Amino acid sequence: MPRALRNGFLWAVDAVTGRRRWKQRLRPRRPRSYGQFTSPTVADSRVYVRSPDDSLWAVDAAGGGRRWQRSYGRDTWSTPAVGDGTVYLGSNGWNLWAVDAATGKERWKQETGAAHQSSPTVAEGTVYIGSEDMSLRAVNAATGEERWRLHTRGKVNSPPVVADGSVYVSSQDNFLYAVHT
Known part of the structure; x- marks a missing residue:
């Protein structure tokens, strides 16, 4: 199940059919002027990814639900x-x-x-x-x-x-x- 960040969302896509399995909104209501420059990391049935507002997210790999989010400001x-x-x-x-x-x-x-x-x-x-x-x-x-x-x-x-x-x-x-x- 490859994952990609697009338009402020983290998407999970079925590798065989190409259909979306789930998506999770990661962007703030007022996004900054630039997008995502890092890749998600998958481990222990979670996806870890930096959001456009410089938060680190842990998302459930199976269903896309947010496990936790931690903000680091503009870092x-x-x-x-x-x-x-x-x-x-x-x-x-x-x-x-x-x-x-x-x-x-x-x-x-x-x-x-x-x-x-x-x-x-x-x-x-x-x-x-x-x-x-x-x-x-x-x-x-x-x-x-x-x-x-x-x-x-x-x-x-x-x-x-x-x-x-x-x-x-x-x-x-x-x-x-x-x-x-």
């Missing part, structure tokens, strides 16, 4: 990542957030000093995220404490990929970095 973020019952997201407001996936309550917030256009990746208790300050960060998923940081020569806006004990990320310096975790 546009990356596509959320989900791991071990926590939703992680980066922001232009120089923060990395961890939110309880079931309730929407903040678990921790790390002020990184850099904007995050990169979407986070979660693997084996670590959150990896690139940033505008030309670095890749590895953060403890439970506490938000930074474990290490790799400096590059360009902004890191691509989402990191973790495979076979390494994290891979590209940078605007035209290099692909591989770091053994």
